[in-house]
Amino acid sequence: MAKKTAQSDTLTSLQTHDRKLKEFGINNAIYIVFFVLMLAITIKEPSFLAWQNIRNILSMSATRIIIAMGIGGILLTGGTDLSAGRQVGLAAVISSSLLQYQEYARRMYPQMADLPLWLPILIAIAACTLLGLLNGMIIAYLKVPPFIATLGTQVATYGICSIYFDRPPYGAQPIGGLRKDLTTLGSGFLGWDGTYSIPYIVLIAFAIAALVWMLHNKTRFGKNIYAIGGNAEAAKVSGVPVQKTLLIVYSLAGALYGLAGTLEAARTGGATNNYGNGYELDAIAACVVGGVSTSGGIGTVPGMIIGVLIFSIISYGLTFINMNPYWQQIIKGAIIVSAVALDIRKYLSKR
Amino acid sequence: MGDSEYVLEMNHISKSFPGVRALDDVTLKVKPGTVHALMGENGAGKSTLMKCLFGIYIPDEGEVRLAGKPVHFDTTRQALDAGISMIPQELMPVPCRPVMENLWLGRIPVKKFGPFSFVDNKRMLEDTSTIFKSLNMEDIDPKTWVRNLSVSKRQLLEIAKAVSYNARVIIMDEPTSSLTENEVEHLFTIIRDLRAKGVSIIYISHKIEEILTISDEVTIMRDGKHVGTYASKDLTMDMIISKMVGRDLTHRFPPRSNVPGEPILKVEDLTSAETKSFKNVSFELKKGEILGIGGLVGAKRTELVESIFGLRPIESGGITLNGKATLIASPESAIAKKMALLTEERRATGIVPMLSVMENTILANLPHYVRKSGFLDEKRCVSDTEKSVEQLSVKTPSVNTRIKDLSGGNQQKVLFARWLLTEPDILILDEPTRGIDVGAKYEIYSIIADLAANGKSIIMISSEMPELLGMSDRIMVMCEGRVTGIVDGKTTDQETIMRLATQFM
Numbered sequence: 001m002a003k004k005t006a007q008s009d010t011l012t013s014l015q016t017h018d019r020k021l022k023e024f025g026i027n028n029a030i031y032i033v034f035f036v037l038m039l040a041i042t043i044k045e046p047s048f049l050a051w052q053n054i055r056n057i058l059s060m061s062a063t064r065i066i067i068a069m070g071i072g073g074i075l076l077t078g079g080t081d082l083s084a085g086r087q088v089g090l091a092a093v094i095s096s097s098l099l100q101y102q103e104y105a106r107r108m109y110p111q112m113a114d115l116p117l118w119l120p121i122l123i124a125i126a127a128c129t130l131l132g133l134l135n136g137m138i139i140a141y142l143k144v145p146p147f148i149a150t151l152g153t154q155v156a157t158y159g160i161c162s163i164y165f166d167r168p169p170y171g172a173q174p175i176g177g178l179r180k181d182l183t184t185l186g187s188g189f190l191g192w193d194g195t196y197s198i199p200y201i202v203l204i205a206f207a208i209a210a211l212v213w214m215l216h217n218k219t220r221f222g223k224n225i226y227a228i229g230g231n232a233e234a235a236k237v238s239g240v241p242v243q244k245t246l247l248i249v250y251s252l253a254g255a256l257y258g259l260a261g262t263l264e265a266a267r268t269g270g271a272t273n274n275y276g277n278g279y280e281l282d283a284i285a286a287c288v289v290g291g292v293s294t295s296g297g298i299g300t301v302p303g304m305i306i307g308v309l310i311f312s313i314i315s316y317g318l319t320f321i322n323m324n325p326y327w328q329q330i331i332k333g334a335i336i337v338s339a340v341a342l343d344i345r346k347y348l349s350k351r
Numbered sequence: 352m353g354d355s356e357y358v359l360e361m362n363h364i365s366k367s368f369p370g371v372r373a374l375d376d377v378t379l380k381v382k383p384g385t386v387h388a389l390m391g392e393n394g395a396g397k398s399t400l401m402k403c404l405f406g407i408y409i410p411d412e413g414e415v416r417l418a419g420k421p422v423h424f425d426t427t428r429q430a431l432d433a434g435i436s437m438i439p440q441e442l443m444p445v446p447c448r449p450v451m452e453n454l455w456l457g458r459i460p461v462k463k464f465g466p467f468s469f470v471d472n473k474r475m476l477e478d479t480s481t482i483f484k485s486l487n488m489e490d491i492d493p494k495t496w497v498r499n500l501s502v503s504k505r506q507l508l509e510i511a512k513a514v515s516y517n518a519r520v521i522i523m524d525e526p527t528s529s530l531t532e533n534e535v536e537h538l539f540t541i542i543r544d545l546r547a548k549g550v551s552i553i554y555i556s557h558k559i560e561e562i563l564t565i566s567d568e569v570t571i572m573r574d575g576k577h578v579g580t581y582a583s584k585d586l587t588m589d590m591i592i593s594k595m596v597g598r599d600l601t602h603r604f605p606p607r608s609n610v611p612g613e614p615i616l617k618v619e620d621l622t623s624a625e626t627k628s629f630k631n632v633s634f635e636l637k638k639g640e641i642l643g644i645g646g647l648v649g650a651k652r653t654e655l656v657e658s659i660f661g662l663r664p665i666e667s668g669g670i671t672l673n674g675k676a677t678l679i680a681s682p683e684s685a686i687a688k689k690m691a692l693l694t695e696e697r698r699a700t701g702i703v704p705m706l707s708v709m710e711n712t713i714l715a716n717l718p719h720y721v722r723k724s725g726f727l728d729e730k731r732c733v734s735d736t737e738k739s740v741e742q743l744s745v746k747t748p749s750v751n752t753r754i755k756d757l758s759g760g761n762q763q764k765v766l767f768a769r770w771l772l773t774e775p776d777i778l779i780l781d782e783p784t785r786g787i788d789v790g791a792k793y794e795i796y797s798i799i800a801d802l803a804a805n806g807k808s809i810i811m812i813s814s815e816m817p818e819l820l821g822m823s824d825r826i827m828v829m830c831e832g833r834v835t836g837i838v839d840g841k842t843t844d845q846e847t848i849m850r851l852a853t854q855f856m
Binding site: 214217218219220222223224226227230231233234235236237238239240297298347 | 407426427428431432439443444445446447448452453456457458459461467468469470
């Protein structure tokens with residue numbers, strides 16, 4: 001009997017050890033994926049770890065992080081936002097159309113005097129904030145499911161953007177000739193030379209992420225977001241202003257898309273009405289891979305950032321080691337599904 | 352009127368839902384510093400009345416007065432601010448958030464920092480500790496996620512939450528349903544403390560002994576109507592039961608003529624593969640027998656029958672069907688072996704609300720209606736459904752009516768019809784009369800009795816003691832995942848079952 005107990009004791013401790021390892025794997029799946037990916041690329045091509053590459057990955061990720069900060073907050077409430085990408089496009093078109101330099105031959109507003117840099121940016125952000133508010137109102141007051149509500153505004157936003165884009169004197173054509181101060185915002189950097197420097201947009205993105213982190217974790221508003229996503233009924237019964245919170249979450253997301261769109265135009269030096277197409281799905285995928293639950297209530301800002309970085313590393317790193325871009329798509333798809341399948345174990349296992 | 356001797360008055364409250372008059376001219380008057388029990392059978396309207404008080408429902412008629420002043424609540428926030436808090440029957444925590452955030456949800460403390468305000472975690476922790484200390488529940492870690500707490504700890508958390516509002520009136524809807532005896536005692540101490548401080552408690556419970564122990568006054572409701580309000584000291588258990596039921600107990604159940612025969616199902620030493628579920632369960636079911644399964648919430652009765660039906664994994668043990676050892680790995684295989692399971696949650700796992708009575712009826716038996724051409728034999732679908740509707744006297748305008756428009760009792764009959772079409776030998780019924788009004792219950796009982804008389808074997812889980820005693824040939828009682836006894840339905844009494852149901856608590 002005693003022997004048997006001792007045996008089963010070692011068995012249990014082995015099992016515990018096993019389980020702990022498994023639990024560690026499950027709890028940190030996202031980070032493990034992240035490091036394995038980095039490691040694999042570095043082994044294939046050791047020069048990958050040069051600051052130059054990391055800087056490129058970070059600046060690729062900057063606008064995506066800002067979009068993810070917006071959509072991530074919405075996912076935390078248990079909602080979703082399909083209009084994000086089109087809002088990014090609208091903001092890109094608005095801000096770049098108002099910030100073309102005087103000598104450029106095909107200015108959208110040939111007669112217009114130079115505006116101060118902040119004004120068009122503010123206009124773009126305001127436009128998207130209003131669209132976000134509209135999303136919020138449709139969802140909070142008309143009780144339309146977020147998927148449908150934002151599907152509608154997605155389609156309509158593209159219409160609005162295209163009408164604005166396709167106007168006299170030159171009609172629908174890419175907006176170019178952006179002013180130097182705008183493009184500097186997108187491609188300039190802080191540092192003493194081209195090698196050791198940090199792009200402005202990366203600084204902006206991380207500043208935004210820090211603010212959103214504070215908002216989610218250090219304010220009552222943030223706690224309400226998690227509560228609504230975790231159990232909307234409980235939140236309501238406890239007196240959480242659910243509708244108001246949703247309005248703010250969607251509006252804030254709009255504001256962030258507005259900023260991201262402007263920076264996207266600044267980074268690429270132009271805009272068309274097709275800018276931002278599909279960005280919402282990239283952002284949702286990044287959030288989800290970063291551990292955000294699409295049913296709401298679960299997720300962190302660092303997770304969202306890691307999610308965005310994973311996708312940037314896939315695009316940049318796999319191109320860097322000369323992988324066929326179609327293969328990259330397959331790997332992306334596999335990572336979305338497997339990361340979530342692993343991550344969801346965290347919440348399934350303890351029933 | 353002016354100054355009132357009552358802290359709370361609900362006068363002539365009525366509330367209707369499509370097809371049901373849930374509350375009909377109900378009056379409830381609560382004195383300050385008392386425990387006022389609210390009693391009635393399931394469906395009597397207790398919870399609806401409390402939801403009307405708490406701003407979840409808005410009554411169609413009637414007025415609510417708080418300390419003599421008329422009040423009207425459109426939202427629960429207003430009710431909370433006015434000093435009414437409620438511990439709901441179905442607990443509603445935000446699982447993946449810390450205990451203390453759940454406790455202060457909707458009013459998390461903040462501190463100002465210039466124009467910004469930030470969550471004051473330190474104060475939140477202190478306030479939480481203070482409340483936990485005053486309620487003697489310091490063993491709960493304020494920082495752990497609520498999902499890590501046991502059900503009874505969650506219940507205590509809800510009580511702490513209700514207390515934290517400094518409410519004048521606290522509604523407790525079945526607060527002891529998942530508590531052990533010690534925890535109930537703990538709760539009663541808390542309630543007595545609150546009462547001494549002048550707080551009034553509206554206490555809803557089915558447990559008559561509890562009511563007689565803790566309450567000062569009792570209001571009894573039946574079928575959405577007010578029966579009367581009495582001082583607890585003048586009441587006895589029998590008086591309460593007869594007032595709740597409103598008719599002689601002997602007529603609550605139909606006569607049964609079934610004769611249990613040979614064993615058809617044998618379950619031996621069955622243990623769940625899930626953690627904290629049932630263990631070493633053995634029992635036999637005879638042909639034409641009604642076997643009741645009793646126990647408290649959390650006794651793992653549902654888990655047991657769902658495992659037998661192949662819905663949940665089994666770790667060890669055996670099932671013998673008609674003398675043959677059987678492996679049931681999925682519901683499909685259970686259905687093929689002539690078993691049927693009427694699930695506990697009619698709305699969640701029973702009916703498909705937007706589909707018609709016919710579509711709901713044939714759902715479990717669809718392959719049977721596919722013609723060689725691959726299309727459904729609609730004529731036979733309709734004729735079989737019509738036959739069932741008549742046989743079980745389902746009250747429905749037509750077989751094409753959406754099932755969501757039927758009353759709970761008639762929905763349940765449709766689900767019976769669904770399973771009967773599969774011609775099962777064994778019917779497992781999980782709380783078959785939950786949320787069904789009293790009249791329809793009798794009809795469901797008659798259906799069950801007829802089935803048994805026709806040689807079907809029935810396993811019936813029920814949390815209603817009279818139902819178990821009135822309908823079962825034998826009663827198996829479970830506690831914390833284990834069988835604590837199998838007793839004869841005719842010779843047993845409530846006390847025996849209760850003792851078995853709480854054996855390990």
